[in-house]
Amino acid sequence: MAKAAFLRQLLDALEEQKQAVAATIVKINGDYPGVAAGNSLLWTGEVQHGSLGSKELDEKVAGLAPEVLAKHRPVLETLEAGNTAVTVFLEPVVPRPEILILGGGHVGQQVEAVGKIAGYRVTVVDDRPDFANRALFPTADKIICNSFTEALKQIKIGPMTFITIVTRGHRSDYECLRAVIGSPAAYIGMIGSRRRAKGVLELLEAEGVATELLQRVHSPIGLDIGGETPAEIAISILAQIIQVYRRGK
Amino acid sequence: MTKGENDMDRELIEAALALLEQKQPCALATVIQVKGSAPREAGTKMLISADGSITGTIGGGCAEAAVRQEALEVIKRGCPTIYHLDMTADTAADEGMVCGGVMDVFIEPLVALA
Numbered sequence: 373m374a375k376a377a378f379l380r381q382l383l384d385a386l387e388e389q390k391q392a393v394a395a396t397i398v399k400i401n402g403d404y405p406g407v408a409a410g411n412s413l414l415w416t417g418e419v420q421h422g423s424l425g426s427k428e429l430d431e432k433v434a435g436l437a438p439e440v441l442a443k444h445r446p447v448l449e450t451l452e453a454g455n456t457a458v459t460v461f462l463e464p465v466v467p468r469p470e471i472l473i474l475g476g477g478h479v480g481q482q483v484e485a486v487g488k489i490a491g492y493r494v495t496v497v498d499d500r501p502d503f504a505n506r507a508l509f510p511t512a513d514k515i516i517c518n519s520f521t522e523a524l525k526q527i528k529i530g531p532m533t534f535i536t537i538v539t540r541g542h543r544s545d546y547e548c549l550r551a552v553i554g555s556p557a558a559y560i561g562m563i564g565s566r567r568r569a570k571g572v573l574e575l576l577e578a579e580g581v582a583t584e585l586l587q588r589v590h591s592p593i594g595l596d597i598g599g600e601t602p603a604e605i606a607i608s609i610l611a612q613i614i615q616v617y618r619r620g621k
Numbered sequence: 622m623t624k625g626e627n628d629m630d631r632e633l634i635e636a637a638l639a640l641l642e643q644k645q646p647c648a649l650a651t652v653i654q655v656k657g658s659a660p661r662e663a664g665t666k667m668l669i670s671a672d673g674s675i676t677g678t679i680g681g682g683c684a685e686a687a688v689r690q691e692a693l694e695v696i697k698r699g700c701p702t703i704y705h706l707d708m709t710a711d712t713a714a715d716e717g718m719v720c721g722g723v724m725d726v727f728i729e730p731l732v733a734l735a
Contacts, residue, residue: 375731379638386631398653398703398727409701410729446664448654461653461727463664467631 374422378412381421385414385465389530392416392465393437397424399459407453426453433460440464468493469532469617474520474548475539476503479563482606483536484509490610497523520548529555534613536593537562546572553585559616561593561609630666633677637668641731646671648692650728652679657722671696671734684708692728699733
């Protein structure tokens with residue numbers, strides 16, 4: 373069924389954090405063969421999945437889509453198919469930014485709390501059941517209890533993923549950073565003193581990881597506001613994530 | 622960035638797809654236009670099952686109840702409609718509804734009652 377295929381594509385776009393525009397016919401004044409209210413298509417830039425029922429309409433949607441995406445706002449447009457006026461609802465598919473917290477310790481717990489307040493999706497990973505559970509993370513969207521490397525094999529990291537590496541020690545920090553350094557994540561931050569972080573970065577550099585990639589890592593993590601407690605540090609991390617999300621730097 | 626602003630609810634789409642694949646009668650409601658002060662903005666979605674249960678919210682209260690009722694009709698009829706909600710009416714004020722806007726909601730059957 374066309375609608376199921378459309379919803380599956382839509383879900384894929386959301387999971388893969390692809391930028392897309394969904395278009396659905398909501399009204400037709402008159403009759404046009406193949407064109408009916410409820411017809412949907414998904415525009416992802418290179419490809420259009422599905423069809424509104426007329427090539428002419430699909431092309432018009434492709435013409436409007438980039439602007440819908442740029443403005444981040446849905447619009448209602450009246451388009452013409454032959455002499456028939458067709459009202460189409462176009463909406464940007466913008467995945468919600470997701471914070472991936474690697475490490476469920478004191479800082480991880482506060483990052484989860486602050487991240488949820490700010491409206492982000494939050495996923496928490498820790499390899500210790502005592503640190504990856506619902507009691508500690510009441511509002512997390514997802515809690516994964518597994519080794520970091522195994523968990524990171526299964527998690528989709530995209531351009532809307534913000535990664536905070538806050539594990540219990542530099543060994544795990546190293547494993548996590550190694551697993552995500554080549555990912556398209558929007559942000560990678562790693563906790564630790566300047567010295568400890570430097571050690572991890574040097575280790576990866578020695579393994580042949582490109583310097584440009586390592587320079588992307590925010591470490592020491594968070595904006596420098598002098599935070600001391602886990603909550604203060606979490607706020608400085610969120611402030612940095614918001615800055616990257618909103619300003620792109 | 623509050624939930625519902627410019628982001629699509631992945632869980633709701635997942636739920637819609639699941640119902641569709643299981644051929645469970647349901648309808649999808651999408652706010653397509655808002656004028657004045659309305660509870661939710663364009664793009665907000667709600668999934669309504671034939672048993673009346675809902676996933677997501679388009680703002681709660683009377684508006685949501687009305688959309689839910691209309692969606693049940695859409696599931697029976699099997700064809701989509703645009704439902705126009707006027708929350709500027711005196712009745713809305715009498716009911717103590719906080720919003721004074723107008724909202725158009727597109728309601729489409731994903732699976733109609735056979």
